[in-house]
Amino acid sequence: MIAYLLQSQADLVRPPMAWLSAAEQAEYAALRMPRRRQDWLAGRWTAKRLIQATRAEAAGAPLAAIQLAPSSGRAPLASWPGCPQPWPISISHCDGRAAAALCDEPRQPLGIDLEQVEARSPAFADDYFTLDEIASLGRGLQAQAEQVTAIWCGKEAALKALGLGLTVDTRSVSVRLKPATGDSGGWRLLEVDAAGAQLEGCWRRQGPYVLTIVSGAANGRVISWPVEVQSVGVQEKVA
Numbered sequence: 001m002i003a004y005l006l007q008s009q010a011d012l013v014r015p016p017m018a019w020l021s022a023a024e025q026a027e028y029a030a031l032r033m034p035r036r037r038q039d040w041l042a043g044r045w046t047a048k049r050l051i052q053a054t055r056a057e058a059a060g061a062p063l064a065a066i067q068l069a070p071s072s073g074r075a076p077l078a079s080w081p082g083c084p085q086p087w088p089i090s091i092s093h094c095d096g097r098a099a100a101a102l103c104d105e106p107r108q109p110l111g112i113d114l115e116q117v118e119a120r121s122p123a124f125a126d127d128y129f130t131l132d133e134i135a136s137l138g139r140g141l142q143a144q145a146e147q148v149t150a151i152w153c154g155k156e157a158a159l160k161a162l163g164l165g166l167t168v169d170t171r172s173v174s175v176r177l178k179p180a181t182g183d184s185g186g187w188r189l190l191e192v193d194a195a196g197a198q199l200e201g202c203w204r205r206q207g208p209y210v211l212t213i214v215s216g217a218a219n220g221r222v223i224s225w226p227v228e229v230q231s232v233g234v235q236e237k238v239a
Contacts, residue, residue: 002213002226004101004112005050006206009038012045019048019063042098043091044068047078050100051089053229057082075111075160078102090160094209101213101226109199109216111160113153116209119145128152128170136177146210150190150203151175153212158192158199161214168195177203187225190214202226 017025024044031037048066051058058066058080068076068089077086090101090112101112119141125134125148133151137144154175159165178189185204192199192214201214202225213226 002101002103002110002215003050003054003229004099004211004213004226005046005053005229006097006099006114006211007042007046007049008098009042009096012041016041016045020044021064021067023067023069038096039093039098042096043093043100046098047076047089047091047100047102050102050229051078051080051087054102054104055080055083055087075163090157090213092156092160097209099211103215109161109197109214111157111162111201111214113156113160113212114206114209115149115153115156117146117149117205120148124148128155130171130174133175146205147177149210150177150212153203153210154190154192154201154214157201157212157214158194161199161216162194162197164195184225 013019016028020028028037028040031040047068048063051066052061052063061081066078066080068078071077075088075090078089079086085106087102087106088110090110092099092112092114094114095116097114099112099114101110103110125137129151137147155170155173158173158175159168173192173194176191178191180188187202187204190201190203192201199214199216201212203210203212
């Protein structure tokens with residue numbers, strides 16, 4: 001199962017030193033740009049809240065005891081009291097909001113991305129999309145803006161899942177959006193061919209944003225539709 005949580009800057013408990021570990025406090029102090037500091041805090045808060053809500057061993061743990069550390073694969077690795085091994089967690093932030101995703105299988109590739117839907121110039125697609133992706137775009141500015149955002153989110157999420165980030169040409173990643181089918185809760189499937197790796201995922205419109213989650217495929221299918229963790233009921237322990 002893949003679980004995810006969305007939070008905003010208004011959800012954060014302050015001061016942050018109350019719920020950051022000592023190592024995280026040092027990492028936060030080293031950040032100089034105000035916007036980067038805000039995004040970093042929102043991402044860490046959201047990830048810790050998600051872990052606290054979904055992992056039984058972390059349910060009673062203070063947030064400061066749930067630690068996120070950088071890894072060689074770029075995605076943070078989480079640990080907490082009783083955690084059997086470092087657990088990869090994917091984080092994204094956009095416009096004062098943060099999203100985090102966690103899979104119950106730690107070896108499963110996983111990436112999440114959150115982007116605001118907005119009109120982009122044709123030059124954007126020319127620079128970052130494959131010819132097949134450009135050809136797949138529908139007519140009409142509104143539909144095209146949503147599709148362009150979904151494809152871009154798919155690329156970013158896939159590169160996070162592979163531990164590459166934006167270190168490679170985004171045209172080496174090909175995203176195919178699939179039509180909505182059945183009772184999917186608004187989720188729509190997508191397929192990704194990234195540097196020879198075949199991934200699957202899903203995307204949905206979330207207000208003015210597009211939220212995309214990409215993971216490895218199980219027998220050619222996404223494991224399940226991601227489950228949203230509601231902020232209500234997540235424990236507030238910060239120390």
